[in-house]
Structures are given as C-alpha cells and as structure tokens.
Amino acid sequence: MIKIEKLSKSFGSKKVLDDFSCEIPEPGLTVISGASGIGKTTLARLIAGLETADSGSITGTDDRKISVVFQEDRLFPHLTALENAAIASDAQTAERILTAFGLGGDLDKKPSELSGGMCRRVAIARALAYGGDLLILDEPFKGLDEKLRADVFEAVMEFSKKSAVILISHDSGFDPYAKKIIKL
Ligand SMILES: Nc1ncnc2c1ncn2[C@@H]1O[C@H](COP(=O)(O)OP(=O)(O)OP(=O)(O)O)[C@@H](O)[C@H]1O
Numbered sequence: 001m002i003k004i005e006k007l008s009k010s011f012g013s014k015k016v017l018d019d020f021s022c023e024i025p026e027p028g029l030t031v032i033s034g035a036s037g038i039g040k041t042t043l044a045r046l047i048a049g050l051e052t053a054d055s056g057s058i059t060g061t062d063d064r065k066i067s068v069v070f071q072e073d074r075l076f077p078h079l080t081a082l083e084n085a086a087i088a089s090d091a092q093t094a095e096r097i098l099t100a101f102g103l104g105g106d107l108d109k110k111p112s113e114l115s116g117g118m119c120r121r122v123a124i125a126r127a128l129a130y131g132g133d134l135l136i137l138d139e140p141f142k143g144l145d146e147k148l149r150a151d152v153f154e155a156v157m158e159f160s161k162k163s164a165v166i167l168i169s170h171d172s173g174f175d176p177y178a179k180k181i182i183k184l
C-alpha cells in the first residue's frame with residue numbers, strides 16, 4: 001500500500017495541496033478526479049517522485065518501477081510508433097500492445113503521421129509495455145472514441161490485477177471499477 005500523509009505543496013503563494021492524506025490500495029485501480037487546476041497532476045508527480053513536497057510524506061514508493069502516462073504524449077518525433085512504444089521495453093511486447101490498441105498497421109509511422117488519438121495510444125502502450133508495479137495515468141483517454149477507450153481501459157484493468165494503478169480522469173464512468181475513488 002502507498003500511504004500519503006499530511007502532504008503539502010505550494011507553488012509560490014499558491015497552496016495546491018494542504019495537509020492531504022490518503023492511501024492507495026494495491027493491487028487495484030484508484031481513480032483521482034477533481035476540477036481543472038485543483039492539483040491532480042501535482043499529486044501524481046509527487047507520487048512518481050518527479051516533484052518534492054514542502055512537507056508530509058509518501059511511503060511505499062521506494063525501489064519501485066513506476067510507469068507514467070503524462071497528460072501530454074511526450075513522444076520522440078524522430079522515432080516510429082513502435083520505437084517510441086518499445087523505448088523502455090522490447091519490440092515484441094510493444095508491438096503486441098500497439099496491435100491490441102488498433103495500431104498494428106501503423107507501427108512504422110512517426111508521431112507527425114499519426115492522429116492525436118493514435119499518439120495517445122502510443123504513449124499509453126509505452127507505459128504498459130514498460131510494466132512496473134505502479135502505473136500512473138494522467139487523463140489518458142483524451143482523443144479516444146468509446147470503443148478505443150474501452151480497449152485501453154481493459155488493458156489498464158488487466159495491469160491493475162497485479163499492480164497499483166492511479167487513473168486521473170474526469171470521467172466518472174470508471175468509478176465502478178475502482179477500489180478507491182479520490183475526489184480532490
Ligand atoms: N511547476 C509549476 N509552477 C507553478 N505553478 C504550478 C506548477 N505546476 C502546477 N502549478 C499550479 O498548481 C495548480 C494545480 O495544477 P495541476 O496541474 O496539478 O492541476 P490539475 O488538477 O492537474 O489540472 P488539469 O485538470 O487542468 O490538468 C494550478 O494552479 C497550476 O497553475
């Protein structure tokens with residue numbers, strides 16, 4: 001279990017998190033929702049160790065393989081879909097996931113040749129292929145239609161059978177599948 005205790009984080013005079021505490025169960029899915037600008041990405045970055053808290057603690061994340069899908073795709077423009085997805089894993093694993101996401105025919109295309117939703121799927125595939133025991137997804141379904149959303153969510157659920165998954169989403173449709181729902 002990941003335990004967050006009395007976490008506070010400010011940017012300048014703006015207090016984003018104020019004595020925030022919660023527990024993230026594992027394995028399983030935790031959904032984090034809340035208004036734009038409330039601090040969801042900040043919390044995710046703190047859990048991933050990409051940001052330092054002003055005070056408070058996060059325990060249970062040491063020595064972990066953490067996989068993150070950022071709010072932006074962050075793909076390498078000069079690499080193909082397959083090369084991007086395989087960057088932290090291997091081509092076979094990446095190809096299997098890309099194919100499951102409907103990109104089997106687009107493996108050799110560069111991000112500039114892909115649609116927004118296709119790039120999104122490459123970014124998610126990269127994180128899933130990397131594996132790890134904590135997966136953090138920040139608004140992963142942007143630009144995906146209902147069918148793709150369901151396919152990607154199924155892959156995420158499969159992942160959360162053995163690992164902790166933190167899903168930041170405005171869509172309350174995933175709440176029924178969550179072990180824990182955090183509203184910021
Ligand atoms: N690096 C930073 N420097 C200054 N302010 C920041 C920084 N990162 C975030 N903030 C501020 O912290 C607040 C929370 O931002 P955050 O990105 O965590 O929100 P969010 O809940 O993810 O919003 P959204 O749903 O729009 O993605 C915002 O007011 C934002 O301007």
Ligand SMILES: [Mg+2]
Pocket residue numbers: 040041042071138
């Ligand atoms: Mg955000």
